[in-house]
Amino acid sequence: MRFKAAEIPKYIINTFLVLWILFTLFMFVWLILSSFKSTREIYRGVWALPKTFKFDNYFRVLTDFGLLRFMWNSLIVVLSSTLLVLILSTPISYVLSKLKFPGSAAITISFIIGIGIPIQTIFIPLYLMMSKINATDSLIGLVWLYTITSLPFTVYLLIGFFKTIPSTLEEAAMIDGATASQSFIKIMLPMARSGIISSGIFVFVMLWKEFLLALVFISAESKQTISLGLYSLVTKLTYTGDWGGLFAGVVLVILPSVVFYSCLARKFIAGLTMGIGKG
Amino acid sequence: MDYNSQIFKRRYKSLILITTIPILSFYFIFMIFPILESLYYSLFDWSGFTAEMEFKGLGNYLELSSDNLFLQTVWNSFKYVGLGSVVILGITLLFTYAITNYKSRKLKDFVQMILFVPNTISPVALALLWSFVLNTRWGLLNSILKGLGLGFLARGWMGEDYIFGAALSLLVWIHVGFFIVIYLAAAARIPDSLYESAKIDGATSWKQFVKITIPLITDIIETSLVLWTIFSFKIFGYLYVFSTGGAGSDAPPAIRNISVQLFLTSFGKRTPINRLAYGSAMAIVLLIMLALLVYIIRKLFKAEVIEY
Numbered sequence A: 001m002r003f004k005a006a007e008i009p010k011y012i013i014n015t016f017l018v019l020w021i022l023f024t025l026f027m028f029v030w031l032i033l034s035s036f037k038s039t040r041e042i043y044r045g046v047w048a049l050p051k052t053f054k055f056d057n058y059f060r061v062l063t064d065f066g067l068l069r070f071m072w073n074s075l076i077v078v079l080s081s082t083l084l085v086l087i088l089s090t091p092i093s094y095v096l097s098k099l100k101f102p103g104s105a106a107i108t109i110s111f112i113i114g115i116g117i118p119i120q121t122i123f124i125p126l127y128l129m130m131s132k133i134n135a136t137d138s139l140i141g142l143v144w145l146y147t148i149t150s151l152p153f154t155v156y157l158l159i160g161f162f163k164t165i166p167s168t169l170e171e172a173a174m175i176d177g178a179t180a181s182q183s184f185i186k187i188m189l190p191m192a193r194s195g196i197i198s199s200g201i202f203v204f205v206m207l208w209k210e211f212l213l214a215l216v217f218i219s220a221e222s223k224q225t226i227s228l229g230l231y232s233l234v235t236k237l238t239y240t241g242d243w244g245g246l247f248a249g250v251v252l253v254i255l256p257s258v259v260f261y262s263c264l265a266r267k268f269i270a271g272l273t274m275g276i277g278k279g
Numbered sequence B: 001m002d003y004n005s006q007i008f009k010r011r012y013k014s015l016i017l018i019t020t021i022p023i024l025s026f027y028f029i030f031m032i033f034p035i036l037e038s039l040y041y042s043l044f045d046w047s048g049f050t051a052e053m054e055f056k057g058l059g060n061y062l063e064l065s066s067d068n069l070f071l072q073t074v075w076n077s078f079k080y081v082g083l084g085s086v087v088i089l090g091i092t093l094l095f096t097y098a099i100t101n102y103k104s105r106k107l108k109d110f111v112q113m114i115l116f117v118p119n120t121i122s123p124v125a126l127a128l129l130w131s132f133v134l135n136t137r138w139g140l141l142n143s144i145l146k147g148l149g150l151g152f153l154a155r156g157w158m159g160e161d162y163i164f165g166a167a168l169s170l171l172v173w174i175h176v177g178f179f180i181v182i183y184l185a186a187a188a189r190i191p192d193s194l195y196e197s198a199k200i201d202g203a204t205s206w207k208q209f210v211k212i213t214i215p216l217i218t219d220i221i222e223t224s225l226v227l228w229t230i231f232s233f234k235i236f237g238y239l240y241v242f243s244t245g246g247a248g249s250d251a252p253p254a255i256r257n258i259s260v261q262l263f264l265t266s267f268g269k270r271t272p273i274n275r276l277a278y279g280s281a282m283a284i285v286l287l288i289m290l291a292l293l294v295y296i297i298r299k300l301f302k303a304e305v306i307e308y
Helices: A005-035 A039-044 A056-064 A067-098 A104-116 A123-132 A139-164 A168-175 A180-191 A193-208 A212-217 A226-239 A243-272 B006-041 B059-065 B068-100 B105-120 B123-133 B140-147 B163-188 B193-200 B205-216 B218-234 B237-242 B258-267 B276-302
Strands: none
Touching: A005 A243, A005 B068, A005 B105, A005 B123, A005 B140, A005 B205, A039 A243, A056 A067, A056 A243, A067 A104, A067 A139, A067 A180, A067 A193, A067 A226, A067 A243, A067 B006, A104 A139, A104 B006, A123 A139, A123 A212, A123 B006, A123 B258, A123 B276, A139 A193, A139 A212, A139 B006, A168 A180, A180 A193, A180 B006, A193 A243, A212 A226, A212 B258, A226 A243, A226 B123, A226 B237, A243 B105, A243 B123, A243 B163, B006 B276, B059 B276, B068 B105, B068 B163, B068 B205, B068 B218, B068 B258, B068 B276, B105 B163, B123 B140, B123 B163, B123 B237, B163 B218, B163 B237, B193 B205, B205 B218, B218 B258, B218 B276, B237 B258, B258 B276
16 A cells, blocks of 8 residues: 555554554453462563463462352342343333334433433432342342343333334234234244344343442342452452452453453444434 | 224233333332432431431532532542543544444454453453553553653552543543444444545545544534543442552542542441431432533534434
8 A cells, every 4th residue: 555645644543543452452461461470470570471370369269269159149140130121121112112102202211311310329219228128238139229220221222123123014913913912922022032132231241240239239248249249359369469369350350251242242232332323 | 003093002002001110110219219319318417327317408518519528529520521521532533533444344343342342341350450550560551661661651650640540541441442332333324425425536534534424423422422421420430449459448539530429428338437318419419410511512512413
């Protein structure tokens, strides 16, 4: 390619982008390498490779510090909440996207406003409410909170998706005398499968990394989720100066998310941008 | 479908009732009603865990207006909004330009994926990772600077002078990846035909981007400004954990936004304050400021809506 002076912005921006990507990748490589080092080796500097690849750091945080337990808790809580959100939000999204009835627009708008409500503005009343019914420090309570707080955005995503599905088949079914719930279950659900899965993946990833609600509502160590568990590790490990262990902990939290995401990146991004397409 | 027809009414009425009423009631009980409750609590002097509640009207709000720590966190939130939107949205636009010019679909997907990755990771892990990178003694950044012979640029990034910039850089690194996904999706819906004549006229790719792409994604730029404003006020985990990597204490006031201050006031664990009513007043202030800012942004953009 010939160098053109007019395209200078292009070269500068591309260089910047390449450096950004390289820095990101390099940072993760450094993180993983460091997680195999002893704390003393970490102090020795970035460029020194670990002498031997010891997995001590990993075993220590997984078992002694209970990271495995936290992962299990997260898996249970996040899977249940994701399923519950989908079950609750799919039918209402279908109804709101396809049927016009008195109040339908107002309901849709109230959900969109809900996306913008910061949890911080409601966690005090929620805490008092949940402690009244003894649902604080409980994983079931956390499932419920995750479900409720994920509702608005999931409904928004699914409405956008249902709108892209043409209504012709449904109309035909109606003429053939199908009831409303029949045509929803037999016609719309199968056609909406990919959108529902995309939304589900999105909700799963977002809840897997959730920290604030867990921090407010969970205190018992046996019930901590992954983010909260890692946070409580920080205090313990920095107290003893165990940086190697902390690096391993961070890798163990990051790796599953990255692997899961990179396998499903297409679907994930499709889920996020479902509402942006025109029309 | 003719939704006013008799058939429609007969067939769909029960479906509508069954699907909307339960979800709507959950939604209102657990998300909307609590806002009103916050408003109510904010009028009392109350720790939240005792029976006695003393009505003090707007007393909490008056106290907020002279609470220097709180005012600092309000100022910080605005700093995150202002600096963040310039830096993040600026970089995102530049990257949108670079990536839309890639010929290979695979390369586009790969770059987008790497940029977005931080958004899928626990904020606790990211905040720790970033504090490792910026560690003065053995951090990656100072080591790279020294390796490049730029040792004189190495700093104590987590120290008082740089901590706000350090925290902001973490937010920038994460959110450029978030907004790029939205921008790229928006740029992809612009029909190619619009670029054809510009190409024939010999306009450079940069010129095409400035004259065609940016005007046509104005709605998305507005949306992202609104989103970033909301994020700046409600971001919590990154800021709450960021400095604990070394110090083992609460986030320093220099990087706290309202959200962090609100949490520390209501549920802070290291030094329990437990002023739930006072915290509720902060929540209401947060909500009002957010609503105002979002309103202003919408007003500013309303003047220039572009259709195509």
